[in-house]
Amino acid sequence: MLMVFPRAGRHNGRPVRLKNINRSFYRSFTGKNMTIVKRFIAGAVCPRCGEMDKLKAWTEDDIQHRECVACGFTDEMSLTAPPVEEPATRVNQSQPDPKDEIQVVNLMDPKAK
Secondary structure: OEEEOOOOOOOOOOEEEHHHOOHHHHHHHHOOOOOOOOEEOOOOEOOOOOOEOOEEEEEEOOEEEEEEOOOOOEEEEEOOOOOOOOOOOOOOOOOOOHHHOOOOOOOOOOOOO
8 A cells, every 4th residue: 555645754755655654653644543732822811710821722523622721611612513594685585576576567648538
């Protein structure tokens, strides 16, 4: 099995046989068995205690987590939003507006009797 690695370095972007590469390098490259990196958010204020620069954030299974190291506040937010129905407006209505119907107008001559 041949794989092409986009990173420069040891493999230099050339095809390599899977059995020739380091297994830990393959796992880190493909995302399997990766460690979760928790990062501090600069300038963020904790919603519970109000401390600045105490929140750390990480993503796990398409869910973004945040945690305050000062008070222990935790929060989760899904990164995949459910499909939202488009609100009904005059632009996306499927029924014709009765005002748009064609009406016949008869012009009358005031001199004619």
